[in-house]
Amino acid sequence: MKQPLPIDTLQDGLVAACGRVRRIVLRAPTGSGKSTRIPQMLLDLNLVQGQIVVLQPRRIAARLLAARIAQEREVRLGGEVGYQIRFERVESAQTRIKFVTEALLLRQMASDPELKGVGAVVFDEFHERNLHSDVALALARRLQETHRPDLLIMAMSATLDTDAVAKWLGSAETLAADGRAYPVQIEYTHMPRNSTRPIWDAAAEQVRRVLQEEDEGDILVFMPGSYEIMRTIGAVRNLPQSGGVDILPLYGELPPEEQDRAVKPSPGRKVIVATNVAETSLTIPGVRAVVDAGLARIARFDPHRGIDTLLVEPVSQASAEQRAGRAGRTGPGRCIRLWSQTDHEARPLREVPEIKRVDLSETILLLLSSGWGDAATFPWYEKPDDKALQRALTVLADLGAVDTQGKLTPIGRRMSVFPAHPRYARMLLAAGELDCVFEVCRIAGLAQGRDILFRKVDDRTENARDSVEQEDGSDFFPRLALLQQAIDLKFDADACDRFGVHGQAARQADQAARQFLRLAEGQGLPVSDRIVDPAAIRRCLLLGFSDRLAVRLDAGTLRCALVHGRTGELRRESSIRNAKLLVAAEVDEIQARGGVTTYLSLATAIEESWLQELFPSEFSTVNHVRYDATQRRVVTRVERRFRDLVLEAKERDDAPSDAASRILAEEVAAGRLELEKWDAPVDAWIRRVNFLSKHCPELGIPVFDEAARRMVIEEVCTGAVAYRDIRDRPVFGVVRGWLTHEQAMALETYCPEKLILPRKKHPARIEYTADGQAEIEATVQELYDFPGSKLRVCLGKVPMVICIQSPARRTQQRTTDLDAFWKGSYEGVKKELRGRYPRHEWR
Template identity: 35%
Template sequence: MKTLPIDAILPDLCKELREQTSAVLVAAPGAGKTTRVPLAFLEEPWIKGRRILMLEPRRLAARMAARYMAASLGEQVGETVGYRVRLDTRVGPKTRIEVITEGILTRMLQTDPALEDVGLVIFDEFHERSLQADLGLALCLQARELLREDLRILVMSATLEAEPVAALLQNAPIVKSEGRTFPVDTHYLSRRSEVAVEQQVVATIQKALQQDGGDILAFLPGAGEIRRVEARLIEMDMGQKPIRIAPLYGNLSSQEQDRAVAPCQPGERKVVLATSIAETSLTVEGVTIVIDSGWMRVPRFSPRTGLTRLETVRVAKASADQRRGRAGRLAPGVCYRLWTKEEEQQMEASRRPEIRDTDLAALALELAVWGVTDPAELSWLDPLPAAAFSQARGLLVWLGALDQQGQVTAHGKRMAETGLSPRLAHMILVAIPLGLGGLACELAAVLSERDLFRGVRAGEHADVRSRVEAIRKVQRSDAQPYAYHEGISLNLPLCRTIWTEAAHWKKQFGIRADEGGRDDIHACGLLLAHAFPDRVAQRRENGRYLLQSGRGALLAHVQEISSAPYLVAAELDDHGSESAIYLAAPVELADLESSFADQIEEESRVYWEPGQQTVRALLRKRFGALVLREAHQADPDPDDLLEALLTGIAIEGLELLPWTKQARQLQQRLVFLHRQEPDNWPDASEENLLASLAEWLGPHLYGMKSGADLKRLSLHEILLGLIPWERRRELEKEAPTHIEVPSGSRIPVDYSDPESPILSVRLQEMFGLTETPRIYHGRVPLTLHLLSPAHRPVQVTRDLTSFWQQAYFDVKKDLKGRYPKHYWPDDPLQAMPTNRTRPRS
């Protein structure tokens, strides 16, 4: 066995774990930590025949690490060294080291919280900070504190900031290995490029194949970019030497992944197109050239919408260094970075922990099963985001996994035992008693993998039923290497992987293998509604949809399900005000009403309809934001009618009421009096009347529901009722409706300006009156609008005496010329007032 850099520090690491129960190992890429460290502890006395568990963040890395360690012992996988990953287990009765993916550790802990037959748990590549790794470490720490004080924990990483982790492990020792890497010549772009990332990668691959020797590992954001680059490379002439193009990403089958990391045949070169799956843990044989696009795809969860979207983000500097290191593991290499040195200065130092940006429903369920309702009871490297955790708990209560106090239910325990996401686990458990368990398993498998349709744009063929039909078709027939369903090319290996997953779950749930082959495809929408009740969508008039949660959604491409009155969106994005629907199935209203009867609320809606100026009364069945049914309500509650009518008056304004001149004058008189004595007179201003409609007007509105009904009101009597009986005489005295002038006429007082009430009177009717008339205890002079015989104002004054003495004579000269037949005396104070052309003799 060749010597690796990690070998030099293994004695120190073993010594630390003999003396303590925790340690942190920081080892550079290529040091050999993944394959040498577990073997070094097999004969340690504290192991006492117990197993060693090593967690890997990815299935491919777990399988490869187990194979390498088994080979170094001269054994097959499943003897001393084995692995457990989803749908693939290779362990035996003699297995001492199990390489497992992170979610499997959680299942082991829930089954056996003390991990009685485990001596050491190793968290490899912890710098990736996956949600399951953080959860697994938190549970192991509490298990050791409460149940197993001798349980050893080792955290390993190549780029980890070790001090915070060591502090979390109660000041665990830090052991470092410098590793051994060959020099890597690193190239940057000279200037920022606006060219699409696929074009940049293709051009750089061509350049590297011509200039450099060895195999190429190209990092791209996701499977879509990988497929496009692969298609372009296949079309190109890449020289005389055979070139093998090998995609490598998480959703490929294990055979396709193994093919990508296997060494080339003699005389062959290899181009591996990978996502961040190839950053750590595994060595891709023959690679001496790395092409790094500088991008990766990560999930971002929004507690506001309850949706997760994939975002393409810049890699962190630590991830970029990991990627570059792949070129120098076996020999000197070269790394092409498709960004500038200036852009690198803006990149984050390390990757954001997944716990900050992901859906926490699965974690919240695991904590509840563990017996923890407050995550603060556990030790975390980063605290859980409160909003996301609260949203997750709310979803679990809705699915029946938790009760209102946050305690796990029997249904929740069964959901957790499945290992599926809470939504899909709930869907299958609900489907089984309906005789739809097989379909639910197939649907869950389809939703758990990438799209099996080739060459379709996101949302273009959104009907998830066609995917289920496609995997059934592939399973029933001897499909050719290229198969089609409804004219769409299928990814056959993925179809078979999905069917294998569905068969695994059918077996796990005790469902007959052939169940799901009946004509049950119409039930996909119903099952999806159980998994995604918040994404039940109702078609609007414009062809868009309203989700049960209240958000908008749309099918970007017109297709058969675009006309469905109701559908369930299994996959959609979280961009803008309307989410684009990628996968969905129609659902019948009757199915929604029967399945969610306990969540459908019947409400009486009594409201004002402005256009008709009337109150409408409706009975509604509402499912969240969706109105499922609506009908006229024959006998609405009188109080509801009153409230709606008052709302209508508030919206339309007081002009909706039947104001007479008498009523309007009384309202203005009260405003005037309130200005004089606020404590003794009611506030009848429009603002206060609108604000207090229920108090002064409400009792008079019972039985009314429209603007036409309001015409029966007597506003004068209603306003008069605001004044105590004993003050009504004072009202007439201090704010009279009319003033008798010297001519004997009774002239109405205009109170529209409460600061200055107006008396509009012909000048001739005021002859002989020496002082301005006053109201309100003689304190407020009226503003006199003195009028011509034609009732046009010729003078405005609050000082009648001064007018007679000064302005009258100029006014008289003007009026006498225009109205010669009228009476214009030289001495107005001695003249006889008249409401005629001339006074009677």
Template identity: 35%
Template sequence: MSERLPIEEALPALKKALAAGPNAVVTAPPGAGKTTVVPLALLSEPWAGGGRIVMLEPRRIAARGAARRMASLLGERAGETVGYRTKGDTKVGPRTRVEVVTEGVLTRMLQQDPALDGVACVLFDEFHERSVHADLGLALALQSQGLFRDDLRLVVMSATIEADAAARLLGGCAVVRSEGRMYPVETRYEERRTELSVERRAAATVKEALLRHPEGDALVFLPGGREIRRTAGELERLGLPSGVRVAPLYGALSPEEQDAAIAPARPGERKVVLATSIAETSLTVEGVRIVVDSGLSRVPRYSPRTGLTALETTAVTVASADQRRGRAGRVAPGVCYRLWTEEEHRRLEPFGEPEILATDATPLALELAVWGVRDPLELSWLDPPPEGAYKQAVDLLQRLGALDARGVVTPEGRRMAELGMHPRLAHMTLRAMENGRGDLACELATLLEERDAQSPGGADMRLRVEALRRGATPAAAKQREEAARRMRDAGVVRDGRPTAAADSGELLALAFPDRVAMRRANGKYVLAGGRGAEFAGDEPLSRETFLAIAELDGAGVDSRIRSAAPLSAEALRRVCADRIRTEDDVYWDAASASVRARRRTTLDAIALEETPAASPDPERVRDALLRGIAETGLQLLPWTKAADQFRKRLLFLRMHAGEEWPDVSDERLLETLPDWLGSYVFGMKSKGDLERVRLVEALEASLSWEQRRRMDEWAPTHLTVPSGSRLAVDYGDPDAPALSAKLQELFGWAETPRIGGGRVPVTIRLLSPAQRPVQITRDLANFWRETYFEIKKDLKGRYPKHYWPDDPTAAIATRGTRPKIPQGD
């Protein structure tokens, strides 16, 4: 008898939970056997009633492997009782009861039949990976269960997920825990950081480990296909012991190549598997006793700022590192070499971010629209999609014609969702099929979705298409096969010669309307969305006037162009006709301090053509002039002494006489320029013209007749003093208007004059006969009584010829040295 797997001890509790309620959560570490044991164990449960068990796996290779393993346990081949459905590869038959599905297959099943007729249970395996497909599938399945199928069982299975949170999402269901079984694994860290490349360090460590540990295979974790190919080259350069085979394992390889990597080594042979994170959990790579972990992973990151998703190489989390380490202890004691220091390990994040929070929300938004949901919060999520990213996704789908203005899916949007491509590529394919170029669209879609495939031709997508068509490498053959599958699925009919690769730019502009770009004078490009972009180095495409950019690295001020194709001016106008606008642009030119007019043809943020415009609309000229004043400031206006004084009087009145008086502060005047100044600048267009503006008249126009009368009374421009002089009032400080006068001119003025309807005393600046400041007061009576006599002593000594009376309140004021005494007195 074969040895019992740990998960089998948890099966009674799981069966009991599903007999009592529709949902359950299963937690079990890698190696417990949940992937292959649970689906078969549930087939005979009474509630299953002969229905199918559907299990979602996050990766194609894991789906095929799980189905084949379960089929072998039944003594069958995949496609009989147990089958699988993956993108481009399906093995199911009329007797199939267990279907292992991946990627968007479950979503398509739900979209086509929301009630999942004939399905008894949906299992979500490796849910801790939190792929956006798994999150979406669970959200849709929960709503299906609530609306149509209260008998549908849902089971979430995971190695590291927070079980309580998942259980709450599933209505407070039971949590079934299984203990794993793992042999001891020795962990070795690097003693110090090194500047060597990850490929050289990994290769050197593998060679050392094979010599030090004579038994078992090695599993090496690297971030992507590029690093895997380089590490394989390093191993070849270093030379490995005889009988050692190097096997790459990553998503872009053919199923046959992937199967060869996970198959047991032949007798007398040792195997070194160079893998991405694809081998972390759901896959079992037979015979591994040695793990070499680079500590790196490549994940998609979406930036709402740029609207782009880019693959980022990041440090693994503690949870991922532990998963990788555990691969060395499945069959016997093992060893794990970590290519980082213990200090670096202590700084790792404990868990990764769910994909739904970090990736492009456009496919998700389209699927929800097809489901009939405009607001994702109508569904239940562990983590709902971010609001900003989701809004950008909806905006893009509306631009692509997949959603209408209300956010409701269009017939075009439904067709796009059925293709199973990213909505950008689906839109490109459907539009290309209308004019017989569907073959090229499918080839471009293949190249853009094969992220880890080698890309001969640099950034030029035309050369990549030619390499796909003519290349003799296994990678090119695989791409041709994938492109042919896409053509079959889309219904592309090929008759005659293939579409010229030179048309790539026009098709890419359909997929990426926001990334159509025009070359600027400095050699960089401006995108239709307004952002900048440039090539990393010397690139032939950099001399093209127009580009349709497919891939961008969103980091930095100017994004880095990774792939693109040239776009002729004619093709641009044809593809983007609905977004091209020609209009006269009347604007304020700060350099010349004047209004300019130009006729501009634009594609969103791109200025395609610009010429001077003759006879611009006078109202638009006036509006542009007012905008220039608002941008530059009120100093652009001719503030004469009279205009400045008039404005300050109004400020004083508003402060002391109430809000019935207009607000003429800088902020308010700039906000209301069209209201108070618009009619006075009509026909003007420059700073020089503004010198003719009558600002006093413009400001006075906002006053009623009664206010104009009261203004002269409450905020007089001048006051007549006892000497008969008419002196100006200074409103520079609206809180304290002031009057400057020689002391002798105020003899006889017993009290401080008041303005503002008697509310505000005037500040008196008392001057000597030589016009020098002597005293400032707002209480003239107190000055005469308390201070005058002290000042008189000093002034009388300096100005003995002047008149210094003993009672200034009864004295005669004078403008001169002494008062003139009337004859006869």
């Protein structure tokens, strides 16, 4: 049953407005229920035909709101109600209410300009003024004016300037729902702006007050980022009053199950410490008090310097009002602000829209490629600054996406299909020419979300990372290797932690990479399994970031000079700290230690010859050759000047093949390098050999031990001069040489790889384990009529371990005696499964 909410009183007004116009602007206070009830009203009152698409600025809100509506309507999530966020799509042909993030709607409009099947587009929390929502609103209005007069457009918020939005839309009606569900008492503290007291300690002090003064109710604490969240959690846990209280984090990068734990009701009292993801839309039942640090990390782009900034800034009055409203959702509440009322009144009324503070190059490219008009003619809700537009066009011109007149080029059109910054789109196209599409897709995936590596780790974790084979030359290479490690570990959080890898971030990077790979293949880019030259990958990175070229100023520090007269500092954890010349995929201005520092992140070492090839008119030259012990190769260092940047060196491989081969073999044997072709089939073959050697010693099959492994590695590395020469070299043929022809024939006879079950569609694979067992998986139905006496290997000598599965391929029982299973526990298994799988045969 739906709980009555203030927004319910707006039903008649909504019906009347929809009967008169198809553009509605709605303002309703926090806690009124607009995000969940308005879409249901549109559906239940038959106010629109087709799907109701609700835009949310945050993925967590889209997911949780869809789940909430499905729960209220007592329907399965993904049926009548669904959602689509990055890497996750939960919907069906029956979905009528669908929550999406703004970028996904833009891509949908690019591929389906008339939004076929969509009856309404609802812009929730429009006051946040995300760049994508601004563009989508302009496109929706133009679509309605040209081809879809039936399309309903709604903009909603608790702090929206309804008059301004209605005026821009034209012929729009304004609706308002009065009253918050419950009153919230606002309290101010007198913490001065220049106070040196950590904000987490100040917040913990107010949490202590609330725990002492209030006997019930959860507490929501707002902090600017995950670092401050964890410090706050630590400070609160140290309070004597925190005994028996759950203290939980909530931010966008958390796994969904941890997010759900923070927002779902619990029997005990909770303190939730969150970023601004909890500011709008989300309902957190039981919150009766808010402690607000009044800060957020705000992304800004400086069009003068081309630097992405992420600074902690005071939130606006509107944002503070939204946060306070979290305490009034389910009962009277209080909000304690860690700033004075005077400070509050001096804050801006609203946040600066994204269109005024972020990089516009991806948006401009999308406008041009979709035929939506150029930046000068597009009907912006609020036009960007001319300097920001010019900077975006300059970046696109540097990438070859637009010509000197700002018109889209053929390569720009090809770049536009990739849902990423144009820099990465350009890299992917270059990768198609340099035959490294797969690797660059993974790099693009790594760059889309948070870093998969924890920044500060102990020596044990560093050693674990070093044990994973990785190329030199780019901060992306260790991430590529560790991403593969995480994939191999199936993103298990504990296992990934041992390598200092954020499992959830790695999973998202892998999903993004797969999406890029599908797009690349769809564009006809070649994807091969040939040996990839790491230099080709680095060239692609250079093509995407030539305006972020940097040279180390001296060997004793990490200070760098960049093109266009900028300076910065290479991050200490960079894997290319010894590189002289580099490009940085991220140039961030970070507020830290009381100051602002420009950091170069995700850096890649660059060869000067590549610059000369791409920019031949901007060089002068001095050469010398030396042996670089840290690189384990002879390098030729070529000094050059590029534009206004003084270059000192490039490096190229020049190692004697015999020495390189020995080093490579030692590194592989020590586990610091990885032979990519030494894969699962190779290891499976070795386990078969050792299984046969153990169970049939009379055959004289030699054990494949560590000494055998070293011999094979040395043979694989013969003649190689660099890791790139051996990374993709065939291994299986060399490993198979461990057995004679007769022994190999015996292996196939005694230890087959597969077994034919007449009732199974495909032959069942036999897995030989390291502990000397042979396992086979099959469902109950696939085992019917098959004699248990045949489930043996080594000519009947060794019984298999049979993993008996349900029709859903979930193992129910393991046995080495199938006949005993039929006579014994089968009836119990059948009784348990037949009700769940009635369409399957049960004897």
